[in-house]
Amino acid sequence: MSGISIFVSFEFDKDVDLKNNFYRQARDHSPHRVRDFSLREAYPTNSWKDRARSAIRECDAVIVLVGPDTHNAPGVRTEVEIARLLSKPVFQVIPKGRPYSGVAGIEDRMRWNWKLINKRLDEILASRS
Numbered sequence: 001m002s003g004i005s006i007f008v009s010f011e012f013d014k015d016v017d018l019k020n021n022f023y024r025q026a027r028d029h030s031p032h033r034v035r036d037f038s039l040r041e042a043y044p045t046n047s048w049k050d051r052a053r054s055a056i057r058e059c060d061a062v063i064v065l066v067g068p069d070t071h072n073a074p075g076v077r078t079e080v081e082i083a084r085l086l087s088k089p090v091f092q093v094i095p096k097g098r099p100y101s102g103v104a105g106i107e108d109r110m111r112w113n114w115k116l117i118n119k120r121l122d123e124i125l126a127s128r129s
Contacts, residue, residue: 003033007059009079015067029114064092071101
């Protein structure tokens with residue numbers, strides 16, 4: 001089992017259930033040992049941006065879990081900006097059957113399908129080598 005460190009970005013006040021469901025499913029549907037580096041607080045607290053930068057720096061990739069209002073979440077936009085500055089791969093996962101808008105400027109997006117997610121994680125791991 002390979003390990004990959006993922007920072008999951010999500011609308012903290014509205015979509016914590018998406019994040020929790022993602023990690024539960026990862027245990028059952030991914031050959032990767034997906035570790036949770038997500039922050040446990042809403043944007044912005046005094047040192048939030050520093051903690052986000054530190055956590056994203058330690059990860060291999062950032063996944064944006066798209067809920068109904070993710071595209072308006074300032075914390076998500078900030079996390080994506082940090083990931084880009086740190087040259088981390090970023091992609092969006094949209095729950096099946098949901099017409100949600102993703103975050104603008106992230107072209108790498110897919111439906112919540114573990115075959116697709118695992119394929120993308122495999123690509124990220126291969127590019128690290």
